[in-house]
Amino acid sequence: MVIYGVAALALCMLVGTLVGELLGVAVGVDANVGGVGFAMIMLVLVTSWLRSKGKFPAASEQGVLFWSAMYIPIVIAMASTQNVVKAVTGGPMAILAGLAALVAGGALVPVLTRIGKPAQPLAPLTAEEKQEA
Known part of the structure; x- marks a missing residue:
């Protein structure tokens, strides 16, 4: 349900x-x-x-x-x-924490892309499918 x-x-x-x-x-x-x-x-x-x-x-x-x-x-x-205003006016620690999270997330992208088995590429679109898109 x-x-x-x-x-x-x-x-x-x-x-x-x-x-x-x-x-x-x-x-x-x-x-x-x-x-x-x-x-x-x-x-x-x-x-x-x-x-x-x-x-x-x-x-x-x-x-x-x-x-x-x-x-x-x-x-x-x-x-x-x-609390964005408080975080920005509260000092550099909030900005450093945000930047650290951004850098860590970006650094993990290659690691996450290696997870799992490689998949077969998708078949090319047919003429009919190209018209629908």
Whole structure:
């Protein structure tokens, strides 16, 4: 059922928010630190695990897809603007942390591309497929 997909998303969001709040307390920041990110990672892992066990039917997946199209981009946009002014005016540490995350993410791109087996290249488009695109 679609409601199970929505429930999975809601549960992941609640747990991610809790983890973000606890991480904020642990590092001494009065803010949610990465809660949305933790929720999204958890949602991907949980739904992947449930699919592999055959316990996540297509109808439930529709609930997650619906909210991912509507809700998740809005939440991420809202979370990305939290305390930006305070972070920039608070000193160079916030800027250094952001740059470090950017460099680490860029450095991991080659590592992530090596994961998995090489796939066969896609067949060229037919004339009919080219017209549809």
